Each structure stands twice: as C-alpha cells, then as structure tokens.
Amino acid sequence: MITKLDEIFLKNFKDFPYNNNLISAEVLFKAFNNEEDLKNKKILGSKIYSEFMQSIETFGILLYSIKNRKNSSIFERFVKSRFNEKEYFEEATLSFNGADPDELARLLDLPSIADLTPEYNPEEIKGIKKLYTSIASTIYGAAKINRTLSSQHSEKRNDLSSIDKEDICMLINIYKGSNDYSGEGAIAVNAYNKIKHGYNSLEDKNVYRKLSAALKDQGIPDVETFTIPLSEIKNLMEGIKSITTCAKTLAQYMLFIKDKITY
Structure with a gap:
C-alpha cells in the first residue's frame, strides 16, 4: 500500500x-x-x-x-x-x-x-x-x-558562417587541441545549462563571421555549437x-x- x-x-x-x-x-x-x-x-x-x-x-x-x-x-x-x-x-x-x-x-x-x-x-x-x-x-x-x-543539433565547427540565420545557436565547447574538451555530459543538457547560467547565444550571421575570424586569431580552431531551428x-x-x-x-x-x- x-x-x-x-x-x-x-x-x-x-x-x-x-x-x-x-x-x-x-x-x-x-x-x-x-x-x-x-x-x-x-x-x-x-x-x-x-x-x-x-x-x-x-x-x-x-x-x-x-x-x-x-x-x-x-x-x-x-x-x-x-x-x-x-x-x-x-x-x-x-x-x-x-x-x-x-x-x-x-x-x-x-x-x-x-x-x-x-x-x-x-x-x-x-x-x-x-x-x-x-x-x-x-x-x-x-x-x-x-x-x-x-546528436542532431550539435556540431563541431571551424566556420560559423554556415549557420542558418533563423537557427538559435549556442556555443557549448571550444577545442584547442585533439584532447581538449571543455564540457562534460549530454550536449542537449549542456545547452540547457548555458541558457540558464551563461546564455552563450549568438545573434546573427554578422556575429558568426566576426567570431570565426577572431577564434582563429586566438588559436581556437574549432568550437562546438548547439542549434535549434525556429521551425522546431x-x-x-x-x-x-x-x-x-x-x-x-x-x-x-x-x-x-x-x-x-x-x-
């Protein structure tokens, strides 16, 4: 009982x-x-x-x-x-x-x-x-x-300019070397935590292009993004x-x- x-x-x-x-x-x-x-x-x-x-x-x-x-x-x-x-x-x-x-x-x-x-x-x-x-x-x-x-909404990128302008895009991790991984756990949960605590969201394609160039200058070749189309x-x-x-x-x-x- x-x-x-x-x-x-x-x-x-x-x-x-x-x-x-x-x-x-x-x-x-x-x-x-x-x-x-x-x-x-x-x-x-x-x-x-x-x-x-x-x-x-x-x-x-x-x-x-x-x-x-x-x-x-x-x-x-x-x-x-x-x-x-x-x-x-x-x-x-x-x-x-x-x-x-x-x-x-x-x-x-x-x-x-x-x-x-x-x-x-x-x-x-x-x-x-x-x-x-x-x-x-x-x-x-x-x-x-x-x-x-x-698996469907995350991607390791070296160029952010390909992201669709109507995608909600969040930076989840950065990669500086083959073994350098800045986050742990499920990526979908990481994205949720970023919204709650950090809001690493990118605004538009102009920001994507500028950030891509700045990342390379800073020695950060790749980033991991989590994107959600507004249609979803x-x-x-x-x-x-x-x-x-x-x-x-x-x-x-x-x-x-x-x-x-x-x-």
Missing part, C-alpha cells in the same frame, strides 16, 4: 507543480508567435527549449523516484534526486517493446497485468493495459528525444504537453492502484 506521505505528494504533484513548465511555455509560445523581431524570437525560442528540458528533467526524476521507492519513499527519492540521463532514460530505451503492456511494470517496478487481473473487472484491465502501453511509449519517446537532441519550437511545445500529460496521468494511476503498490 502506498504511504500517506507519497499519497499527499502525488496528489499535489498532479494538481499543481508539474504544470509549471507547460504554463510558462504556453505564455512564451504565444509571445513567440506574435513576435516579429528575429532576435527576440530567438530569445523566446531558447526559453521554450529550456522549459522543454526542465520538463524532461522533472519527468525523469519522477520515474526514477517511483522505480527506486523501496527502502525509502517516492517523495524522499524525488526531493533528493539529481537528474542524470544515464540513470533512467538510457535504461528506458533498452530492450523496449511498445506492444507489451507490461513494459511499464518492468520500467517502474509496478504490478504486472497478471498481478492486477484478479483485482479488477475486464473493462478496467483493458483500460490499464492501454494506459501501461501509452505511458511506456511516452517514456521511450522522451528518452529518444533526450538522446537525439545532442512548435514540436518542443508538443513535447512539453505530452510529457506533462503523461506525468500527471502516471501520478493519478499510482493513486488509483495505491493499495497494490509495494515498497
């Missing part, structure tokens, strides 16, 4: 705090769509990307906390957790079978369909199977996005909505089967 502490936490989680990224992103997206100045549009777009990465972080921590609730509580794990994509999302993409409704049970150490069948009527079990598959698919989708963002911002918004809905649904489901949860 779920603990009273976790019951209070999950009820609050589904009703209030996890909406914060979606509410913020919707306000930013409205401003983004109404903005005509390209520079301002890039700033708003980068903030929406930041909200997207925050929603993945929180989602990952929730999943990790549910998975590792034993000898503790979901609440305690959640409060103490620090996001590390390899800690959960990498595991979530391994041996994934979207057609298997018990995938969610494996991912989060929840009761299997077989465990639940004697406890609920056939219609309820049918709904639980559908829910298990849907949540597992969203987890896999979030894991895939988290992984592919780094709508997809990031859809991702935030999907992850938010999934997290709230998962919290609601945990409360629905609270008598079947073990620690």
Whole structure:
C-alpha cells in the first residue's frame, strides 16, 4: 500500500507543480508567435527549449523516484534526486517493446497485468493495459528525444558562417587541441545549462563571421555549437504537453492502484 506521505505528494504533484513548465511555455509560445523581431524570437525560442528540458528533467526524476521507492519513499527519492540521463532514460530505451503492456511494470517496478487481473473487472484491465502501453511509449519517446537532441543539433565547427540565420545557436565547447574538451555530459543538457547560467547565444550571421575570424586569431580552431531551428519550437511545445500529460496521468494511476503498490 502506498504511504500517506507519497499519497499527499502525488496528489499535489498532479494538481499543481508539474504544470509549471507547460504554463510558462504556453505564455512564451504565444509571445513567440506574435513576435516579429528575429532576435527576440530567438530569445523566446531558447526559453521554450529550456522549459522543454526542465520538463524532461522533472519527468525523469519522477520515474526514477517511483522505480527506486523501496527502502525509502517516492517523495524522499524525488526531493533528493539529481537528474542524470544515464540513470533512467538510457535504461528506458533498452530492450523496449511498445506492444507489451507490461513494459511499464518492468520500467517502474509496478504490478504486472497478471498481478492486477484478479483485482479488477475486464473493462478496467483493458483500460490499464492501454494506459501501461501509452505511458511506456511516452517514456521511450522522451528518452529518444533526450538522446537525439545532442546528436542532431550539435556540431563541431571551424566556420560559423554556415549557420542558418533563423537557427538559435549556442556555443557549448571550444577545442584547442585533439584532447581538449571543455564540457562534460549530454550536449542537449549542456545547452540547457548555458541558457540558464551563461546564455552563450549568438545573434546573427554578422556575429558568426566576426567570431570565426577572431577564434582563429586566438588559436581556437574549432568550437562546438548547439542549434535549434525556429521551425522546431512548435514540436518542443508538443513535447512539453505530452510529457506533462503523461506525468500527471502516471501520478493519478499510482493513486488509483495505491493499495497494490509495494515498497
């Protein structure tokens, strides 16, 4: 049976705090769509990307906390957790079978369909199977996005002038030698941290050209960039909505089967 502490936490989680990224992103997206100045549009777009990465972080921590609730509580794990994509999302993409409704049970150490069948009527079990598959698919989708963002949007460059004028572009790392790497961890997360703490964003092609020449003069032959086309911002918004809905649904489901949860 779920603990009273976790019951209070999950009820609050589904009703209030996890909406914060979606509410913020919707306000930013409205401003983004109404903005005509390209520079301002890039700033708003980068903030929406930041909200997207925050929603993945929180989602990952929730999943990790549910998975590792034993000898503790979901609440305690959640409060103490620090996001590390390899800690959960990498595991979530391994041996994934979207057609298997018990995938969610494996991912989060929840009761299997077989465990639940004697406890609920056939219609309820049918709904639980559908829910298990849907949540597992969203987890896999979030894991895939988290992984592919780094590979699809980052590039080691010695010339910045090829960057499209409508790309949001951030400098992530610099390279001065074959073994010189200035950053660690997932590039998509690095870009998110740059937005939060440093904002190493470049303005336009004129800046790209000047910076390319200045880097060479300074003895820095290569830089690593992370770029997001403005056309991708709508997809990031859809991702935030999907992850938010999934997290709230998962919290609601945990409360629905609270008598079947073990620690």
